[in-house]
Amino acid sequence: MPNPRGFLEIERVEQPEREPRARIGDHDDLHERLEVAELSMQGERCMGCGVPFCLNGCPLGNLIPDWNGLVAEGEWRRAIDQLHATNPFPELTGLICPAPCESACVLEINAEPVTIKQIELSIVERAWAEGWIEPQPPAERSGRRVAVVGSGPAGMAVAVDLNRAGHTVIVYERDEAPGGLNRFGVPDAKLPKGVIDRRIGQMEGEGIEFRCGVDVGGEVDPIELLGEVDALVIATGARVPRRLEVPGAELPGVVPAMTYLYARNRAVAAGTEAEHAEPTAAGKDVVVIGGGDTGADCMSNALREGAKSVTQLDTYAAPAGTRPREIAGWPAQPRRLPTHYALDEGGERRSAVAVTAVAERDGRAAAIEAVRVDPADRTRHLPDGELSLPADLVLVAIGFTGPEAGLPDALGLPRAADSTLANRTTDVPGVFTAGDARMGARLTVTAIDDGRRCAREVDRWLATRV
Secondary structure, three states: OOOOOHHHOOOOOOOOOOHHHHHOOOOOEEOOOOHHHHHHHHHHHOOOOOOOHHHHOOOOOOOOHHHHHHHHHOOOHHHHHHHHHOOOHHHHHHHHOHHHHHHHHHHHHHHOOOOOHHHHHHHHHHHHHOOOOOOOOOOOOOEEEEEEEEHHHHHHHHHHHHHHHOEEEEEEOOOOOOOOOOHHHHOOOOHHHHHHHHHHHHHHHOOOOOEEEEOOOOOOOOHHHHHOOOOEEEEEOOOOOOOOOOEEEEOOOEEHHHHHHHHHHHHHOOOOOOOOOOOOOOOOOOEOOOOOOHHHHHHHHHHHOOOEEEEEEEOOOOOOOOEEEHOOOOOOOOOOOOOOHHHHOOOEEOOOEEEEEEEEEEEEEEEEEEEEEOOOOOOOEEEEEEEEEEEEEEEEOOOEOOOOOOHHHHHHOOOOOOOOOOOEOOOOOOOOEHHHHOOOOOOOHHHHHHHHHHHHHHHHHHHOOO
């Protein structure tokens, strides 16, 4: 039973992090961990609500009160089973999810919420350390073959569930290693890549095959591939960046955020970070356009490269408050918080600012021209609100417009108004879509959930085939 006075007697303890000025000197994990005894006490703060709004906040519907209670009781082995019941990759969400479950925690109404995300991460890390997570190959095979194109969180989730249902799953990845944007778009300090490798190893132990460096829709004809399998799932993400529609946006030195992040993650993986392969922020005035997580990741990388200055420009107003309940109102998750991990490391965020042009010098980007906007109406420029910032490198992190054209166009799949593929079950027999390719750019936790939903549809469809 939950401790009826836990939330009254025990204060929330935030997940500790390495000191910001120290950690920008390397790419090691920025997170630290609480001791087991402290984590058990944090689990006691969960009230075991009759109507647990945290479940509503979590796209996966994680059984949060259940595993909070098990941690409070010291039942860590049972806790990982409850965690895996809804989430095949809790180490990913435990590290990089913005925790909408905590914004929805009933305690957030007038106090500090349960530290759900930290408990989740601790459960899965304890399980790996104790050897409780092992491959779970299916008892028998169905004889059906499924190709999953894309190995991000949605593709990984599809693969795990279909493989455990007995189907033979082959995952095709265009890049040199699996993981999608979690591998190439998220800094190592935020998500160590060994975390991904560890889970991929388990998946391979269950019989899932990964074929990397294979571009389905490029050198591999998807129609031919579809003829070799019983079903094909498109989980390629929404990789087409939204364009910066201002004069000077095409100048050298104006770079899509993912182009920069892919280059930095590859350099770190290869051990050549000090060489500052282009595009590089080393010694430059960097302006990041966009106030979301991708912009924060760009800032963090630029700081580690030794940028001269790093400024993030956000058209949204600065958060009016310090708690989610003050910013967005319980149980909603706020769009912005007063700070984020990269701001803690250095740099500056300017809110309610819209870019109007990229100025050039010697044929390259040299400065950003911008204007302050009305916080209540971002389309209205404030009089006398013009500003100019030096910018040798401009990183554009303003979102994505949908999946790349090659694969869906080759299969004749229609697009929704927002350029996504929209339907999980397509009009082409045996072809399905999952994750960001279907929904547009979303959270990792949402992509995992959509991948699992897609796997169920594929499994039902395969069951009808003679």
